[in-house]
Amino acid sequence: MKTIKQILGVAVLFFLMLMPQNTQAQFWEKVAKTAEKAAEKTILKKTEEKVSKKTGKTIDDAVDGKPKKKKKRKSKSKKKKGAVISSDNEENNSTDAAEDSKPSFAAYSKFDFVPGENIIAFEDFSQDEIGDLPARWNSSNSAEVVTLNNTEGRFIQIGTGKGSYVPEFINEFPENFTLEYDVVFDFDVSEYAYQRDLMVVFSDVQNAGYELQKSTPGKNGFVFAIRGGISGGGKVDIHKYCADRNLNLRSDKQIGQLKKDNSGRGQKMHISIWKQKQRLRVYIDEQKVFDIPRAFEKATVIRNLKFYSQTTPENTFYYLGNIRYAVGKPDMRNKLITEGKLVTYGITFDTGKATVKSESYGTIKKIANVLSDNTQVNVLITGHTDADGDDVSNQKLSERRAISVKNLLVDEFGIDASRLKTSGKGESEPIAKENTPEAKAKNRRVEFQKI
Structure with missing residues (x-):
C-alpha cells in the first residue's frame, strides 16, 4: 500500500508533465528561491546559536572569575640538566633571560641592607686563570675558577668533598662589617642527598689555617649555611656555637630559591650579611631571612671568616663569586x-x-x-x-x-x-x-x- 508522500509525489510529477515548458521554468525558479531562503535562515539560526553560546560562556566566566585559557606555545629550547659552566670565551646567550628573571626594583621595598662605609676586600677572580685554584685563597679541598653561561663574571666551582676555602685577604674584623657574595647551585634539589652544604663561618680561631676540616673551628663562632637536597627541597640555617654550650642556638627556614621544583637551579642568589656589634642579619636577594640580636656574645672576638663546603653526592656543585667585604657603620x-x-x-x-x-x-x-x-x-x-x-x-x-x-x-x-x-x-x-x-x-x- 502506497504512502501519502508517495501518492503526492506521483501527483506532482503528473501535474508537471501536463504543465507548459515556460510555466515549468517559472515553477522551478520559485522552488530554487524558496530553498535558498530556507538555507539562509538555517545558517543564520546556527550562527546565532553558536555566537549566543560563546558569548554566554564568556559572560559566565567573567562573572565567575574564570580566566580565559590560552594555547600553550611549544618551546623549541630544552632546559639543560647538569653543569652550568662554560669556557671563558663562550658567547653568553642566556643573559637576557637571566635579566628578565631578576626581581624588580620595587620588590626590594623592605630591603634595608646598607653595605659598610669602606671596602676592605673585593674578589671577582679576574686576576686568576680559568681552571686554577684562586691565588689569594687557602683551601683544604679542590676548587677551580670557571665562568657560567647565564651570568657575568667568574666564580670558583666547589664540588664533592669536605673542606674550607679561606680568603686570606680578609683579616680585619671590627664591630661593624658587611659581607656580600653570589651563590649558584647546580644539582637536583628534589633528589635526597645526605649533605649538600655551603657555609660561611665566622670564628675566634687564632690562625685561619687551623682546623680547616672543621665546620665550627675555635671555641666561639657563627655559621650561616645553605643546604640543598634534603627532604622537601632545601633550606638555610644559622648556628651559633659557644664555649658555654648553654648559649648555643640554631634556626632554619625554607626559601623559594631552594624549592624542589628546581626553579632556582642555575640562578644566582645574592647573599648579604650585616654585623652590627652583637647583632647579625642575613638577606637572600630581597628577603631578610634571619635577624639575630645576640648572634655574638660580648666577650667573643671574631678573628677570621671562611667558606666551608661538605657535599657527598657526585656531580654536586656550588659556585661562589663577587665577594665584597666592607667595614664601618654608614653615617x-x-x-x-x-x-x-x-x-x-x-x-x-x-x-x-x-x-x-x-x-x-x-x-x-x-x-x-x-x-x-x-x-x-x-x-x-x-x-x-x-x-x-x-x-x-x-x-x-x-x-x-x-x-x-x-x-x-x-x-x-x-x-x-x-x-x-x-x-x-x-x-x-x-x-x-x-x-x-x-x-x-x-x-x-x-x-x-x-x-
Missing part, C-alpha cells in the same frame, strides 16, 4: 648634611651598564630619607667608574649612571627633580690607583655633594 646623614659630601658603594651596576641593581634599594632609600628630611638641601650626583675600558665610554657610562640614580630618587621616592643635578667623571678621579680588584671596587662609586 649618611652626617656625611651629606654636615660634611657636605657622601661617597657610597652601596649603589651598584652590572658591568658596562647604567641600570641600578635592585639590591641597591636599601642605600638609595636611606639617601632619599635624608633628602626628604632636609628639603632645603640640593645635591650633585656624580658617577665614577674604574679604568677598565676606554676613557670615552667610561665617561658616558658614568653620566648615564648618575642619571639613573636621579631618576630612581624622583620616580620611586618622590624627591623633587629640581633639587638634583648630575654629572659623570668616568675614570678621571680614582680613589685608589692600584690595579687590584679592591682598588677597582673603590673607584666604582656614586658621590652626593651638597650644592
Whole structure:
C-alpha cells in the first residue's frame, strides 16, 4: 500500500508533465528561491546559536572569575640538566633571560641592607686563570675558577668533598662589617642527598689555617649555611656555637630559591650579611631571612671568616663569586648634611651598564630619607667608574649612571627633580690607583655633594 508522500509525489510529477515548458521554468525558479531562503535562515539560526553560546560562556566566566585559557606555545629550547659552566670565551646567550628573571626594583621595598662605609676586600677572580685554584685563597679541598653561561663574571666551582676555602685577604674584623657574595647551585634539589652544604663561618680561631676540616673551628663562632637536597627541597640555617654550650642556638627556614621544583637551579642568589656589634642579619636577594640580636656574645672576638663546603653526592656543585667585604657603620646623614659630601658603594651596576641593581634599594632609600628630611638641601650626583675600558665610554657610562640614580630618587621616592643635578667623571678621579680588584671596587662609586 502506497504512502501519502508517495501518492503526492506521483501527483506532482503528473501535474508537471501536463504543465507548459515556460510555466515549468517559472515553477522551478520559485522552488530554487524558496530553498535558498530556507538555507539562509538555517545558517543564520546556527550562527546565532553558536555566537549566543560563546558569548554566554564568556559572560559566565567573567562573572565567575574564570580566566580565559590560552594555547600553550611549544618551546623549541630544552632546559639543560647538569653543569652550568662554560669556557671563558663562550658567547653568553642566556643573559637576557637571566635579566628578565631578576626581581624588580620595587620588590626590594623592605630591603634595608646598607653595605659598610669602606671596602676592605673585593674578589671577582679576574686576576686568576680559568681552571686554577684562586691565588689569594687557602683551601683544604679542590676548587677551580670557571665562568657560567647565564651570568657575568667568574666564580670558583666547589664540588664533592669536605673542606674550607679561606680568603686570606680578609683579616680585619671590627664591630661593624658587611659581607656580600653570589651563590649558584647546580644539582637536583628534589633528589635526597645526605649533605649538600655551603657555609660561611665566622670564628675566634687564632690562625685561619687551623682546623680547616672543621665546620665550627675555635671555641666561639657563627655559621650561616645553605643546604640543598634534603627532604622537601632545601633550606638555610644559622648556628651559633659557644664555649658555654648553654648559649648555643640554631634556626632554619625554607626559601623559594631552594624549592624542589628546581626553579632556582642555575640562578644566582645574592647573599648579604650585616654585623652590627652583637647583632647579625642575613638577606637572600630581597628577603631578610634571619635577624639575630645576640648572634655574638660580648666577650667573643671574631678573628677570621671562611667558606666551608661538605657535599657527598657526585656531580654536586656550588659556585661562589663577587665577594665584597666592607667595614664601618654608614653615617649618611652626617656625611651629606654636615660634611657636605657622601661617597657610597652601596649603589651598584652590572658591568658596562647604567641600570641600578635592585639590591641597591636599601642605600638609595636611606639617601632619599635624608633628602626628604632636609628639603632645603640640593645635591650633585656624580658617577665614577674604574679604568677598565676606554676613557670615552667610561665617561658616558658614568653620566648615564648618575642619571639613573636621579631618576630612581624622583620616580620611586618622590624627591623633587629640581633639587638634583648630575654629572659623570668616568675614570678621571680614582680613589685608589692600584690595579687590584679592591682598588677597582673603590673607584666604582656614586658621590652626593651638597650644592
